[in-house]
Amino acid sequence: EEWRAWLEHTGFSEALFDRSRPRRFMLEWARSRGVAALDLLTDLRGPQRVYYRTDVHWNDLGHQRAGHSTARFLHEKGLLAD
Numbered sequence: 857e858e859w860r861a862w863l864e865h866t867g868f869s870e871a872l873f874d875r876s877r878p879r880r881f882m883l884e885w886a887r888s889r890g891v892a893a894l895d896l897l898t899d900l901r902g903p904q905r906v907y908y909r910t911d912v913h914w915n916d917l918g919h920q921r922a923g924h925s926t927a928r929f930l931h932e933k934g935l936l937a938d
Contacts, residue, residue, distance in 0.1 A: 879895070894925065896926075899924075900914075904917060906918030906921060
């Protein structure tokens, strides 16, 4: 919502930006070095707001989703005891 408003305000075209590049870069960097990396993007996307409107911090729902995903990731990697 904020992204679209910023584009409209500035007059920039979304085609000028590759917002997924930093994420792709980090995941590829980790993959190429055998580093386990947790990608929270799919857990934080969706119709429900997971950030506060006034800043970029997660709200309660964002923290809940990130926490569940992190715990699942750590269990799957054998990094967290049951």
